[in-house]
Each structure stands twice: as C-alpha cells, then as structure tokens.
Amino acid sequence: MSANAAASDSAYPSPGPSTARWWQNEDWLAVLAALPILIAVANGWSPKMPSLGWTGAADAAKAFSADNLALSGVLLAVFLSISVLALSASLGKRALSFLGGAVVVFVLAWFSQWIANHAGIKAWGLEYVVFALGLGMLWSHTLPVPEWLREAVRTEFFIKVGIVLLGASILLQEMMKAGLPGLIQGALVIPVVWYACFFIGRKLKVDDEFGVMLSTAVSICGVSAAIAACGAIQGDRKKLSYVTSIVLLCAVPMMILMPMAVQKLGLSEAVGGAWIGGTLDTSGSVAAATEQVGKDATKVGVIVKLSQNVLIGVAAFVLSVWWTMRGGKDGATKGQKPSIGVIWERFPKFVIGFVIASIVFSYFVPTSVAEAASKPLKGLREVWFAAAFVCIGLETRLGELFKLGGGRPAIAFLGGQVFNIAWTLLLALWLFGK
Template sequence: MSDRQPSNTQTIDPSYEARRRETQRRPDEARSGLFSTEDWWAVWIGLGIIVLAYALFASGTSIKWLAVAPAKWSSGAQLGADLAQHLANYVALFVVFAILFGIAIAALGQSLVRFVPGFFAVFVVSALIFVAGAWTNASRYNLEPPLIALALGLIVSNLLRVPAWLQPALRVEFYIKIGIVLLGATLPFTLLVWAGPVAVGQATIVSLVTFFVIFLAARALGLDKRFAAVLGVGGAVCGVSAAIAVAGAVRAKREQASVAITLVVVWAIVMVFALPFVSRALGLPTGIAGAWIGTSEFADAAGIAAAQAYGDLAKHAAGAIAGAPEASLQAFTLMKVVGRDIWIGIWAFALAIVATTRWDRDEPGVIKTHTTAGEIWTRFPKFVFGFVIASALVTWIAGHYTLAEYRSVVTPAFVAPITALRTWAFTFCFLSIGLTTRLGSLSSTGAKPLIAFTAGVAVNVVIGYLLSVHVFGSYWASLGQ
C-alpha cells in the first residue's frame, strides 16, 4: 500500500494545529464584510473623522472645537480656568468617541453596556494625563501624554488589580488602528517630495537595515520567524503601531506582539533621555540632532519629546548650540513621522504576502498548497488601507497649496485637530497597553528577544549618527535657515 496520502487530504501536525488555533484572531476579526471586523471599523471611524474635518475646513470652519486638549498651564488657577472654559468640549468629545466606538462594539457583537462604563474611566484618566502633559515644565521631564499613559498603566497593572469591569474598554488594537488611520491624514505623500530625497533616502536605509539586523539576529537565536518579523518592524518603523500592524499581517501570537511593544517602549524611554544628552555633549546642531533622534527613536511621542527638549536646550544655550531651535523638531518630523512611519503600510503589505505564500506553507506537517489572492486579502490588515486613503486624501488637499501655505493654512485648521484626536487615540491605546501588561509574564520569553532587539538598537543608533552627522550633515545643518 502506498505511503502517499490522497490528494484531497492534508496531514497536519498536532503541534502545528495547536499553534494555528493559538494565533487565530478574535472572532470579530475572523468574520468577513466591510462592517464585521475591527479593522474595517477602524477605517470607517478614522476616515469619517477626516472627512468631517475636511468638510468643516472647506466651509471655513474647523473641527478644533471637538479636538480639545488642555492649554499650557503653570498654576492651578490657570488650569482650573481653562478646564472650566472647555468643559462642554470635553463632554462633547467623550460623547462622540463613545458613540463612534459604541457603534463598532455593538456591530462586532459585544456588550455595549459593559464597554461604556469602562471607556468613561479610560477617557477621564486620559484627560488627566493630558492635563499633566500640558504643564509648562512637562517637556523638561519628557512627560508626553502617551508615555505618561503607558507608565501609569504599567504601575497600576503590576502593583494593583485591574477591575474586571474595566477590561472591556482596554481595546489596545482598536485604539491604535484608529490612530494609525488618523496618522495617515498627517502624512500626505506630498511631504515626501517636500522632505527631499535626503530624508526619504536616509529613512529607507534605516528602515531596511534595522529590520534585517533584528530579524536575522532573532532567527539566529532560534526565535520564530513571525516573532522575528514583529520585532524587526517594531524597531525599523514606528514601534507600537508597526508591531501591532505586522503581528496581524503575519499571524504572530498575542504575547509576541506584547513583548515587541514592551521592548519598543523600554528603548524609546531610554532614547528620550540619552539622545538629547549625547547630542548636547557632542555639540550637534539642532537640525542634525533632530535627524539623529528621528533615525534612532522608536516611538513618535518619545521622539517628539526628545526633539522638542533639544530645541528648548538650544533656546536657552545662548548660542552654544548651532541652528534654529525649531530645526530639531522639523528634522525629526521629516525623518520619523514622514520618512519612517510611511513604512508601516509597506512592511505590513510585504510581510502579509511573505507569511501567506511562504511561511504558512513551510509549517511542518502541512502539505504545500497554492496560496490564493483571497487568503492574502484575508490576512492583510485592512486598517492600513485607511492609512493610505487618508494620506491620499490629504495629498489631494495639499496639492492646492505651497509648502508655506500648507503649514500656515492647512495645518492649524485641518491637520492639527486631527493630530490632537490621534493623540487621544494613542493615549487610550498606551493606557490600555499598560493596564493589560504584566511584566512578570513577559519573562517567560527569555532574554533572546531583548538581545535581538538590542542588536538592532545598536546598529540603528550608529547608522543614524553616521548618516545624520557625516553623510547628510550639511543638509540637516542647513534646515530651518
């Protein structure tokens, strides 16, 4: 009797089947339809906000009244007056978020009654975090709202017990997916042209080199290729956002995404202090320091804090630091927010195809079958389409303006309010990450992920320095002049 299996039969290794079940998405993500998955709802909510913002902008008004955030304050009296003045705006923002998120939650077949009380708590805590971030001395201590949210969440979850009623509102992936779609509205493709080939080229070099260093180091240490991909993209692009996007694209385990996020955040916090300090010690001009920070930092919030801190140092250094103070933040924005963040969609698309056509078929005990376009479509994180559509829409809008007009007209009335709402979404996400992360449980993965990621950090920092200071130094030094 032949040992060969019939052509319509698959031999499946039990360990593989167990792993496959482990990496399945939540039930709401497994369903099909434009209104049946978390990814698609993130797209509709994000694009809905952007379209509304543009409609108001085109009519001569703005969505700024809804995208509320505390003004800078230095005394309790100032803070109290500002909060009292904008109390109605905060109430309106909560109601809008609760309605939009609630519609999605209900459509996904989950309990709205359980979600709303928890989300109210998340919103109130996030508002208090925004208050802390608006303190006039906050930038001196790098107290950016998303970082405060993460730190607070980690403290609470690891020292206290998170109440069960809060759990339904701690939707890390949902909040970050909406934030990524809104991020697209702040990254028109035109910015790539305005940024110039230097910024785009440097960002491309860093994204590719960092990814492959981390990926190959992780594979050499025996880590799963899906885990290696999540770690690699987390270090190569915009840490948390990219890690979540790629984890879904390659079907990585949930705990693997959590480890990647934690490593990104840990190194982001280290860099937020180390990079400005070392830049100051080396006497780097503001533009060069901002480019190095943008090349080497792993999170937008942390990088903005570091670049802003260096710009503030230049303001008070009485000419000891060359360059315009604002050049630090400008260079960071070109490198990180424009050049590197645009790779989120590229890596998610590329790795979704690789995982579907190669990695899945290479699993032990699984007969090699032809991969269909439908399977690639099912695997691809749909919220990345929202990111691309949002970017295309803003590109069309930006096409009607020069760069100077874009910054003076479009940014304050249209882009800035969307950026504020994106920061709210990211704050919800980072707070949820902190509240759902038990540092003790991460120790089960061992030191290998840390070693692999740290190898990428070392290469990233060195290459970033060489490119920013020696290869393209004249370009970055002249920025803002």
C-alpha cells in the same frame, strides 16, 4: 473571576476572525469609525483641543476649569458615539457595558495626556503612551476589572482607528518639502537598520512577531511605528507595551548623551541634527535634544524625522503584505504560494484606510484645509492611541511583562540602536557634511 483570568487575553474581547462578516471584523470597523471624523475634518471641522499644559501645583488646576472640561466632554462624546456606532452590530446588548467601560478608559487616557503635558516631563521627551500604559496597569493591579470594563478593552480597534487617522496627517507633499538629503537618509536608514535589528533578534532567538515590532520601532520613529507594525501584523499587545517601554527608556539617556557627543566629535549643527533626528525614536526627544545643539540642528533634525515619519504608511503596507505572504506569526503557510483570495482574507484592511486617507488629504483636500487639520487630527488620534495603551495596561500583568523573552528582546533593540547610531552618523556626514 480570578485576577489571573482577568488579566489573560481570553478574558477580553478579541477582534473577529478574518473570515467573519465585515461588521464583525475590526479592520473594517476601524476604517468605518475613522471615516466620519475624516469627512468632517476635510469639510472644515476643527474641534478645539483642551489645554493640558502645566508646570507645577500652582497651575495644575487649569486643566480642570469649566471650559477645559467642556472641551474634554466634546471629545468624550465623539469617542463614545463613534466607537459604539462602529461596534454596535458586534456588541448587541453589551453596548451599555461597553459605554460604561469606555468612559473609564477615556478618563484614564485623559489623565495620561495631562501628566505627559507637564513642562518637566515634556522636556524629558516622555510621551503620553507610557503614562496611559502605567495608569492601566495601576488599575489592573490595584482594582478589580469587572465585566463591563473588560467589554471596553478593545485594544486592536482603538489602535487601528488611530492609525487610519494618522494616515490623514501624512501629507505626501511634505515628503518633497523635506529635501533630497533627508529623504535619502530616511530611505537608507529604514531598511538597513530594520534588517540589522531583525537579524540580531533572530540570532538571539527572539520570535519574529517581537522582532518586527522592535525593528520597526528602532528604524522609523519609535512608538508610532511600533503601533503601526503591531496593527499591520495583528501583534501581541503585551509585546507592544514591552517595545514601547524600551523605546521610551532608551530615548531619555540618548537625548542627554547625543548632544554631548555632537560637541565632543566636533560635528556641525546640520550633521548633528541629522544624526539625532535619524536615531532618536520620538519626535519630542528629537526636538528637545537638537535644541541643545542649535537652531540649524533643530531644523535639520525635524526634517529628517519628518522624512522617516512619512514612510510609516509604506512600511505598514510592506509589513502587512510580507506578514500575510509568510502565513502570519506561526508561518503556517511558509514556503507555499497563497492565492489572491487568501492574501486578501488575511490582509489587514485598516492599512487600506491609512493609505487612502493619506492620498485624499494630500491631493484631494485643499492644502490650507489639510494643513489646518493637522493639529485637530493629532489631538483626535492621540485620544484613540491613549485609549489603546490604557487597554494594554488593563490586560497586562507587570510580572508577565518583565518575563517576556527573558531580556533578549531588549538586548536586540539595544543592538539595533547601536547599529542605528553608527550607520546614521555615516549617512549624516555624507549627506549633510561639508
């Protein structure tokens, strides 16, 4: 098979159509895969995560200790067993090929997390997803992608499992603890900035599928929101990798410049923290930037970012309904009123899993258990998200990525971010200024 063929979407497994039986539909399979993890965690299972932090060559080998590799082996066993069991009915005799490929995907995902845990890289706010994408692309550009490896490229499935697990980490009580000003800011930032970015994208003739992912990323919380939006509308993985790259590239200079702007403008720590928390698109970059302003800035910045994070589920739900009602990316049924049956057929079922997971862990799991589950759920979620971005890299050609949209999506994102900076500053002055 040629390199181009191997890189094309058609060369990789794709999710079953919405009319397929439930065991062939990746939405339901993602919920099925996440279910045993959620049940186990709700009942007190707390898998220990491997320690991947390091500062330089002297302690780089710590991650490869026997104990650490054993913990990583447990995660690999969980990843493989749950994924292959969920996909077994659709895989059939290809299950062995999937297992072999999934081991490679997991190892590349593990290395992406190890790289991202370097102290210097963490200080810059760079997240594992960019390294997962990069390692996948490095493999696809320098090594062959055989059939058995392509069998494990299940991007949508891995993303949807991660999103369902994400739901269990969104505790609705935290929304109340975040405080009224933070909630008001989140509620006013998300719809206004989303529409502004989407409007700019349309003016620049950016397609709506791209526009949804860009707008959701800039208005909520960057990479996680972009992943949720992509899953909700069953978006193009190449476009998701493009959006992720733009988010992370934009976060680095903002993380440096915004604390300087806070000082130059003479803003209080509370206002500065609210401004940074509402505009920077990754949690890591918010923490790194607000620490340069002060303790109060960090506290407020984290509260504001939390207020936006807890609204991911609402945004994913609204996006999925709106996208279904408009007839998908081609707008085939735009202007028509689809029946309830058609809406249900097209509705991304994994969103239901996300919402139910959030409600159950918020109100039906003891608070102490739900809070203790936050860290292991984050680690498990990142395994599936990292695997998804490795898969995106394996099926993406660098040349194709740069050609997407002719630069217009990047301009739309930057335009939306400029609007976000101005609008969020006004809200921060109103809500947190004295």
